[in-house]
Amino acid sequence: MRAVLVVNPHATSTTGRRRDLLAHALASELRLAVEQTNGRGHASELAARATEAGADLVVVHGGDGTVNEVVNGIMKAGTGTRPMIAVVPGGSTNVFARALGVDPDPTGATEQILEALAERRLPRRISLGLADDRYFTFNAGLGLDAEVVHAVEEVRGSGRAISNSLHVRKTLRHYLTGHGRTARLTLELPGREPIPGVHLAFVSNVDPWTYWEKRAIRTNPGTTADGGLGVFALTSMKVPTVARVVGQLLRSGEAPPRAGALIREDDVPSAHVRCSEPVGLQVDGDYLGTRSEVRFRSVPGALGLFGPPAETDTPAAGD
Known part of the structure; x- marks a missing residue:
């Protein structure tokens, strides 16, 4: 499975060591590319690029804002089948991830992804809200x-x-x-x-x-x-x-x-x-x-x- 890990290095509860461990764990089971954001809007660009390149999965390690940007990048990409998303919480509140049952601990959330891969679990289809064009x-x-x-x-x-x-x-x-x-x-x-x-x-x-x-x-x-x-x-x-x-x-x-x-x-x-x-x-x-x-x-x-x-x-x- 082709996957892209989008990381916000400035997210509240993430560290360089934790990012490295997360990437290493996922790379053991996925063909993984790692991308770090460098400012507002960049996560959206990275997600759109991953979608257009045919990625199967986009993993987001960051807070609610980074998740929102990734979702908008996927949904607004010009071409390509929409990839699945997975979230490894890295912010201070992580509302979306917690509401959907993602483990609030990054290690636990990573284990959920690996378990889903091992079990060949199908993704859950979720709805989104749209406020005008966002x-x-x-x-x-x-x-x-x-x-x-x-x-x-x-x-x-x-x-x-x-x-x-x-x-x-x-x-x-x-x-x-x-x-x-x-x-x-x-x-x-x-x-x-x-x-x-x-x-x-x-x-x-x-x-x-x-x-x-x-x-x-x-x-x-x-x-x-x-x-x-x-x-x-x-x-x-x-x-x-x-x-x-x-x-x-x-x-x-x-x-x-x-x-x-x-x-x-x-x-x-x-x-x-x-x-x-x-x-x-x-x-x-x-x-x-x-x-x-x-x-x-x-x-x-x-x-x-x-x-x-x-x-x-x-x-x-x-x-």
């Missing part, structure tokens, strides 16, 4: 979360370390200073009348939406990588509403959050958000600037995920 693997959002992602990216760009606590501080700061307190969005879902007065909208491709340390934050527990998109939106940003919803998101269990100002739908094929003024958009934790409208849609069975068996993809409650 594919996403786990979530996209308009409003507060995008503004927080932008603020965190600025911190990262200064060379400072990022953490879950930094995300919380930035979220509180933006919320308390009034960012996103004006309802600027109108949400359109299939079979429903347009819903005006929306403050923020999250669109998920998998469950959970993200993680707080080891705890899964589940906006749409009924969303899976085998089905459509999950939509989560708020028509109020008043303190009681936000406190109630956040409290439900942080609790253990699989019960979906509920509130009068909460719009929540699972397994929808598409969603359209129109904005009365430009609003920030993030895709898989990557800030894409402001948008006046965004069309989201599900792309069923878009890629083959190689490695973990399908039955391990649902996170345990409270994980």
Whole structure:
């Protein structure tokens, strides 16, 4: 099997020694080429090149951003049959990989790939989300979360370390200073009348939406990588509403959050958000600037995920 290992050497939890061990282990079973990224967008170029060259498998060693770039490179390649993907987590959160049952430890994830090869396991077909022309693997959002992602990216760009606590501080700061307190969005879902007065909208491709340390934050527990998109939106940003919803998101269990100002739908094929003024958009934790409208849609069975068996993809409650 022809494979390309795409490595982000600057990913949070990777080291040179770990990369060498990973490459050596995979090369024992695959015809492997190793490529290292050198900046933003390079992983997408490498994945597109691997697709056009006829690779059977692209292994990604990096965080959520690197995985997103590889997926977009594969999906947008001009020619060639789409290769399977496998993920060896190397970032700080690794939402997509963890949601699909990939071992969070790079050694364990590598063993999953080798076991799948030994067992001649077929890849699992997974859906992707599409926000206009950008594919996403786990979530996209308009409003507060995008503004927080932008603020965190600025911190990262200064060379400072990022953490879950930094995300919380930035979220509180933006919320308390009034960012996103004006309802600027109108949400359109299939079979429903347009819903005006929306403050923020999250669109998920998998469950959970993200993680707080080891705890899964589940906006749409009924969303899976085998089905459509999950939509989560708020028509109020008043303190009681936000406190109630956040409290439900942080609790253990699989019960979906509920509130009068909460719009929540699972397994929808598409969603359209129109904005009365430009609003920030993030895709898989990557800030894409402001948008006046965004069309989201599900792309069923878009890629083959190689490695973990399908039955391990649902996170345990409270994980």
